[in-house]
Amino acid sequence: MVETLPQVTIGEDERLDLENLATGAFHPVRGFMTREETLSVAQEMRLPSGAVWTIPILLQLQERPRVGKGDQVVLTHREKPVALLQVEDAYELDLKTLSRQVFGTESEDHPGVKKLLAKGPYALGGRVEVLAWRPRGPLEKTPDEVQALFQQRGWRKVVAFQTRNAPHRAHEYLIRLGLELADGVLVHPILGAKKEDDFPTEVIVKAYQTLIEGFLPGERVVLFGLATPMRYAGPREAVFHALVRKNFGATHFLVGRDHAGAGDFYDPYAAHRIFDQLPPLGIEIVKVKAVFHCPLCGGIASENTCPDHHRERRTSISMTKVRFLLREGKTPPAELVRPELIPILQEGV
Numbered sequence: 001m002v003e004t005l006p007q008v009t010i011g012e013d014e015r016l017d018l019e020n021l022a023t024g025a026f027h028p029v030r031g032f033m034t035r036e037e038t039l040s041v042a043q044e045m046r047l048p049s050g051a052v053w054t055i056p057i058l059l060q061l062q063e064r065p066r067v068g069k070g071d072q073v074v075l076t077h078r079e080k081p082v083a084l085l086q087v088e089d090a091y092e093l094d095l096k097t098l099s100r101q102v103f104g105t106e107s108e109d110h111p112g113v114k115k116l117l118a119k120g121p122y123a124l125g126g127r128v129e130v131l132a133w134r135p136r137g138p139l140e141k142t143p144d145e146v147q148a149l150f151q152q153r154g155w156r157k158v159v160a161f162q163t164r165n166a167p168h169r170a171h172e173y174l175i176r177l178g179l180e181l182a183d184g185v186l187v188h189p190i191l192g193a194k195k196e197d198d199f200p201t202e203v204i205v206k207a208y209q210t211l212i213e214g215f216l217p218g219e220r221v222v223l224f225g226l227a228t229p230m231r232y233a234g235p236r237e238a239v240f241h242a243l244v245r246k247n248f249g250a251t252h253f254l255v256g257r258d259h260a261g262a263g264d265f266y267d268p269y270a271a272h273r274i275f276d277q278l279p280p281l282g283i284e285i286v287k288v289k290a291v292f293h294c295p296l297c298g299g300i301a302s303e304n305t306c307p308d309h310h311r312e313r314r315t316s317i318s319m320t321k322v323r324f325l326l327r328e329g330k331t332p333p334a335e336l337v338r339p340e341l342i343p344i345l346q347e348g349v
């Protein structure tokens with residue numbers, strides 16, 4: 001029967017997200033969004049049901065689809081049928097308006113906008129049924145599996161830490177903060193597509209494993225991955241990241257400076273303020289300001305803990321800086337990144 005249905009080819013990002021829809025990682029979103037859902041999310045940051053949701057989950061197409069409401073479609077990936085889509089809506093997107101609403105800009109210099117525009121102006125919405133799951137890596141667990149692990153360990157308070165990069169000292173500070181607050185920390189790096197200047201996934205995972213094994217209480221930190229692309233939608237993506245981690249069983253979510261930002265597109269604390277405009281999400285947001293090394297505090301500190309010591313003596317910590325030094329053949333100082341991680345990071349620049 002599958003052979004006789006119309007086929008639609010999907011890309012890597014859509015393959016990942018259709019599985020996230022099916023596992024409940026994107027609960028309460030159950031399918032690729034219809035026009036009504038997309039507009040509601042873009043304009044109101046809500047689903048038509050009223051539930052908060054900030055990022056459209058789209059199945060975009062380059063060409064006008066020849067199917068409509070009520071049709072069944074086979075989604076194929078690399079020429080293999082991977083899912084059935086029950087079409088609820090076939091529609092055209094206003095990509096420029098959508099870019100402005102979701103990313104706050106129409107600039108194609110923004111990696112999220114660039115991708116949205118490149119994927120085409122048509123979309124199919126509807127529920128999906130997975131026919132063939134991707135082979136899952138050891139770090140990829142479903143929300144049910146992760147929640148079961150927390151239960152088994154007796155963790156009632158779990159802080160989730162989202163990351164798209166290898167850990168530097170500021171990331172480590174946030175994880176330690178999570179350990180002070182909760183029974184355990186879920187380190188949950190993005191395994192999907194990222195910008196070219198982010199570290200490759202293998203390097204990120206290896207660096208976290210080394211950090212956790214050598215320097216953190218391993219029985220209170222778990223490392224799993226979230227297979228979805230980065231959108232770089234700043235504040236809106238911070239909310240999306242929090243909602244997804246709630247689905248994985250986290251009770252708290254860390255949001256640092258410029259969460260999910262790209263370049264200078266967002267105010268560094270827009271991703272803190274957005275939560276003030278929204279009703280409680282069922283997950284506590286732990287907002288942390290800029291983290292840096294301060295020689296007068298004598299270590300890693302934040303804008304919340306350093307009494308405004310000489311700013312010029314602070315060392316700001318960023319992966320852009322670490323990568324720049326590594327590319328120049330220099331060794332980043334220990335205030336930026338643990339020396340033990342440098343050989344791993346060198347493989348990824």
Ligand SMILES: [Zn+2]
Pocket residue numbers: 294295296297298301306307308309
């Ligand atoms: Zn200080």
